[in-house]
Every structure is written in C-alpha cells, then in structure tokens.
Amino acid sequence: MxxxxxxxxxxxxxxxxxxxxxxxxxxxxxxxxxxxxxxxxxxxxxxxxxxxxxxxxxxxxxxxxxxxxxxxxxxxxxxxxxxxxxxxxxxxxxxxxxxxxxxxxxxxxxxxxxxxxxxxxxLAKAEIAYRPVLNHWDRLIEYLTAVLARERVEQARALFLDQRNRLIADEVQSVGTVNHTPLYPRELIRRALEHHATAIILVHNHPSGDPTPSPEDVAMTREIKQAASTLSIVLHDHVIVGNGKWVSLKRLGLL
Known part of the structure; x- marks a missing residue:
C-alpha cells in the first residue's frame, strides 16, 4: 500500500x-x-x-x-x-x-x-497546552525561546497555571527597553486572580543574549513571590531567556 x-x-x-x-x-x-x-x-x-x-x-x-x-x-x-x-x-x-x-x-x-x-x-505553544508544564520543561523552554530569544527589547511575560500546573494563559505584562522592562506586582497578582490561577511562572528576555539575572531581577522576583504567597498563589520560577541560553532563578537558588 x-x-x-x-x-x-x-x-x-x-x-x-x-x-x-x-x-x-x-x-x-x-x-x-x-x-x-x-x-x-x-x-x-x-x-x-x-x-x-x-x-x-x-x-x-x-x-x-x-x-x-x-x-x-x-x-x-x-x-x-x-x-x-x-x-x-x-x-x-x-x-x-x-x-x-x-x-x-x-x-x-x-x-x-x-x-x-x-x-x-x-505549534510550539500547542506542545505545552493542557499539560502540566513542570513535567514538560524542555518543551516549555523551546516555546519560551521561540517567543523571546530574538526580541530586540526586554519583554516580561507571565504564565498563569491551574492547580494541576496546566497553562491557563500566557500574557505579556510589559515591554521595555533594550536593558529594562517594568513589572508591577499588583497588576500581575490581579491578572492571576482573574484567571483563577494557583501558580505563576515569570519569564523575560535579555536582548544582549546573556541571561544572567541582575540584582534588580532577583529583588523583583522575591517581591512578587511574597505578594503572591499572601493569596496562596505559588511562584514556581522566573526564567530569563537569552540568545540560545536561558537560566532559572529557582535552579540558581535565587528564588
């Protein structure tokens, strides 16, 4: 045949x-x-x-x-x-x-x-839709790299997850300059509540290509983690995407 x-x-x-x-x-x-x-x-x-x-x-x-x-x-x-x-x-x-x-x-x-x-x-997003993203980390990184690695300015995104860590929404939170993008904890938490999310993964890119977190990145992540925890929302991680590279603040012990 x-x-x-x-x-x-x-x-x-x-x-x-x-x-x-x-x-x-x-x-x-x-x-x-x-x-x-x-x-x-x-x-x-x-x-x-x-x-x-x-x-x-x-x-x-x-x-x-x-x-x-x-x-x-x-x-x-x-x-x-x-x-x-x-x-x-x-x-x-x-x-x-x-x-x-x-x-x-x-x-x-x-x-x-x-x-x-x-x-x-x-297609890349479909690979992580309706699946527990923490169990499909490689595919999640492929998607985030495809979305952010070639952006010319910094962009902050939030992945909102349900209680089974399945993706509810992927939203741009802010777009900044070549080396800075603002992220507002109050607005982020408000969006999480509107989505009935129980967990969040933060993501942003470094157009320089070097994903090393800055002190400001670490401080903002910890501020958001504390604000989210007061409403029983878990911040799983903050991923920074560079050009062909990425880092996880959780894996670096900075979360």
Missing amino acids: TSGRNTLQDSNIQADLLLEGQSPDGEPHGSDVHGATGHRARLRARLLKAGPEALADHEILEMVLFLAVPRRDTKPIARALVRRFGSYAGAIAAPIGELRGVEGLGEAGAAALKIVQAAALR
Whole structure:
C-alpha cells in the first residue's frame, strides 16, 4: 500500500515538472530553461522527495514567498533576507518595519513571513497546552525561546497555571527597553486572580543574549513571590531567556 502511494506521488511530481517547464529528472525542459517556474518546481520536487533538511535557509524562504510573490523570481529576495537577518529564523522573526525595507519583498511577502512565524509559535505553544508544564520543561523552554530569544527589547511575560500546573494563559505584562522592562506586582497578582490561577511562572528576555539575572531581577522576583504567597498563589520560577541560553532563578537558588 505504501509503495502505491509513493508511485502516485512520484507521478504527480513528474507531471508538475513537465507542466512547469522541466523534465522529470529535474533538468530544464522546453523554452523555460532559465525561468523561475522551473526552479520552483525543482525546489518543490526536492522538498517532497528528500524533506526540508535538503533545503538551505534561502531556499525555504523562497518557497514561503512563492505564493506571496507569484510572478517574480524570489531567489534574490530570499538571499537578501538571509544576508540582512542572518538565517531563516532571523528573517521570519525580524520586525515588520525592517522587513518592509527589503527590496522586492513588499507587504504581501512581509505578511507571509510573519504568518509563518505565528504558525511556528502556535505549534510550539500547542506542545505545552493542557499539560502540566513542570513535567514538560524542555518543551516549555523551546516555546519560551521561540517567543523571546530574538526580541530586540526586554519583554516580561507571565504564565498563569491551574492547580494541576496546566497553562491557563500566557500574557505579556510589559515591554521595555533594550536593558529594562517594568513589572508591577499588583497588576500581575490581579491578572492571576482573574484567571483563577494557583501558580505563576515569570519569564523575560535579555536582548544582549546573556541571561544572567541582575540584582534588580532577583529583588523583583522575591517581591512578587511574597505578594503572591499572601493569596496562596505559588511562584514556581522566573526564567530569563537569552540568545540560545536561558537560566532559572529557582535552579540558581535565587528564588
């Protein structure tokens, strides 16, 4: 049964290649020798046969842009994105204002990249939804890293948990500057009560890339822990996310 499906898939790929200007072996066919159409078909065929690992960062970006920029060669745009932002991940995480500055990308292309980012974050969040997050710590860190590691300014978030430590809500509490973001204990506790949360995990990022907690981070964490405890709300941890690194104040013995 599997063999039949593979044969049908290969036949469909070959038909697409012929229709879009190249032969089934991946070589250009007919008058579309230098056309973008044949190039798109080759990328699609490689993706379907070998998987996404067979594609470079700029090639994945090209494929993302195929639908958003249907009548233009997207290879130069994709290469420009990688040059400017360093990688596929850097491109889709780039601020919309900076994406607009990439020649040829346009509003449709910028929107395509941001919807890919949104889809990736929702998939990561789905991995921790409705589960006790303390028992799925690695997945929680993957989600928090995806959300915060590439932010250009500090952002403080709160994860509100129920009595089984399942995620109720993940909310941005404040957005600050490159090295500071305010966090207001009274507002945080008010939101916890509104969610009927029994526990909280605090999270914020350090855009410098170094997640080492500052004395102010430690002092604020302890203030929030004390305020929460008066209402029987547990502060499980405060996670600080850097660039490819993270720290837990609880694991450091600072909570």
